[in-house]
Amino acid sequence: MEHHASGLAVLLTWMFGLARHPWGTFAHGVPLSILERYDHLLISSLAALVTVGLALAVRFRLARIPGPFQQTMEYLLSFVRTLVSDNVAHDPDRYMPLIGTLGFFVLLNNLFGLVPGLGSGTANWNVTLGCALVVFLYYNFHGMRVHGIGSYLGHFAGPVWFLWILMWPLEVLGLFSRILSHSLRLFGNIAGEHVVSAIFFTLVPLVVPVPLMIMGLFFGLIQTFVFIMLATIYVSGAVAHEH
Amino acid sequence: MKKFLTTAFLFTLAVAAFAQGAPVVQKSLFEGQFLAHIALAIAAAGCGMAQGKAVAAACEGIARNPQAAGNIRTTMIIGLALIEALVIYVLVAAFAVH
Numbered sequence: 001m002e003h004h005a006s007g008l009a010v011l012l013t014w015m016f017g018l019a020r021h022p023w024g025t026f027a028h029g030v031p032l033s034i035l036e037r038y039d040h041l042l043i044s045s046l047a048a049l050v051t052v053g054l055a056l057a058v059r060f061r062l063a064r065i066p067g068p069f070q071q072t073m074e075y076l077l078s079f080v081r082t083l084v085s086d087n088v089a090h091d092p093d094r095y096m097p098l099i100g101t102l103g104f105f106v107l108l109n110n111l112f113g114l115v116p117g118l119g120s121g122t123a124n125w126n127v128t129l130g131c132a133l134v135v136f137l138y139y140n141f142h143g144m145r146v147h148g149i150g151s152y153l154g155h156f157a158g159p160v161w162f163l164w165i166l167m168w169p170l171e172v173l174g175l176f177s178r179i180l181s182h183s184l185r186l187f188g189n190i191a192g193e194h195v196v197s198a199i200f201f202t203l204v205p206l207v208v209p210v211p212l213m214i215m216g217l218f219f220g221l222i223q224t225f226v227f228i229m230l231a232t233i234y235v236s237g238a239v240a241h242e243h
Numbered sequence: 244m245k246k247f248l249t250t251a252f253l254f255t256l257a258v259a260a261f262a263q264g265a266p267v268v269q270k271s272l273f274e275g276q277f278l279a280h281i282a283l284a285i286a287a288a289g290c291g292m293a294q295g296k297a298v299a300a301a302c303e304g305i306a307r308n309p310q311a312a313g314n315i316r317t318t319m320i321i322g323l324a325l326i327e328a329l330v331i332y333v334l335v336a337a338f339a340v341h
Contacts (some may be wrong), residue, residue: 041337125335188331191338224325 001025005036006043007117044121047108051101083229087236094233098138102131104227108207110220111191114213123191132183135231139177143238148153152238182230189223280339286333293326 003026013020018033026037032238058073066074080100085092105121113120121127143152156171157164193216199208301319305312 181332184335185324185328185331188335189327191332192334222320222324226321229321 003030003032004119005032005039008046009033009035009039009042027130038197039119040121040124040127041113043119044105044109044119044127046123047105051104051106054104057086060143065115073089080228086233087232088239089236090239095142095232098134099228099231099235102231106131106186106227107224108218110224111217113190113194113220114216116235120190120194122186123194128183128187129179131186131227132179135182135234136179139231139238142235146239146241151232155242176233182227182234186223186227189219193219204222276337276340279340283330283333283337286330290326290330292321297322297326 012018012035013033018035020031020033021028022029022037023037026032054073055185058070061070063070077100080103081092081096082098084096088095109127112118113123140152146152148154150190156168156175158167158171160167193212197212197216199214297319301315304315
């Protein structure tokens with residue numbers, strides 16, 4: 001695949017005077033500095049910093065009569081809270097911090113792709129795979145915490161006991177393939193959107209890419225919603241009690 | 244249909260034999276990028292039909308009971324994302340071929 005370093009990485013390379021050298025066959029052997037090569041890490045660190053910054057800014061300026069900024073953040077957080085409490089029956093507030101943080105991180109990463117000079121961190125599979133792995137470990141941990149390790153692993157055997165030899169391997173395979181589907185969905189959507197925008201931009205550089213970029217804004221929001229929604233559904237499936 | 248498939252199969256064989264016979268640098272027509280593009284087109288066609296059915300059913304549901312619009316919309320978006328994911332897998336495979 002082609003590799004386009006973001007303007008921020010190029011600017012930082014120029015400011016710090018970093019050395020450029022080829023990285024094997026990556027990007028057809030074009031010389032890149034370390035920031036340009038690991039551009040997705042730069043952008044996603046920036047997204048993480050902005051997420052922490054927003055949270056701290058609203059935390060240290062909590063007012064009884066909220067201003068516009070606090071109201072926006074309250075709206076977003078109450079949105080996430082409704083999402084989690086609609087799906088998880090027992091103790092939803094315990095799972096809200098991770099899901100909300102993940103939502104902010106993914107949303108900022110998606111939307112950075114529309115800012116000139118930045119790129120999307122989530123347009124690289126490594127970033128989305130990291131998020132999906134965190135979610136995977138998180139819901140398995142909570143499933144084992146709630147049900148105990150034995151009965152959590154046992155519930156993959158299904159309701160009919162003599163079918164365990166068929167059900168258990170399939171269910172466990174499905175569990176692991178969730179990591180792939182969860183991460184590839186986000187990555188493919190964002191990367192595909194960028195490729196389409198880039199192709200239209202090379203064909204007609206004026207006006208025509210604008211509707212596509214608006215679509216990109218919309219898709220970034222929808223994919224963030226789908227990502228945290230699926231994380232919530234996985235968590236609720238892992239901690240649900242069967243009545 | 245059978246005739247068409249037979250022709251396509253023979254054509255594939257012919258292309259493969261041609262590619263084997265001469266020491267060419269270029270890959271055969273039925274390898275790599277070309278195949279990825281065809282696969283993406285097939286996946287997009289199936290996804291289009293499936294999403295059309297999903298959206299039609301959701302519209303019908305909202306028209307019959309406008310008060311349930313919020314819930315139907317959320318469920319529809321989740322369903323559309325899950326359908327779309329299948330095309331996205333093919334797209335990722337196409338990226339991998341490039």
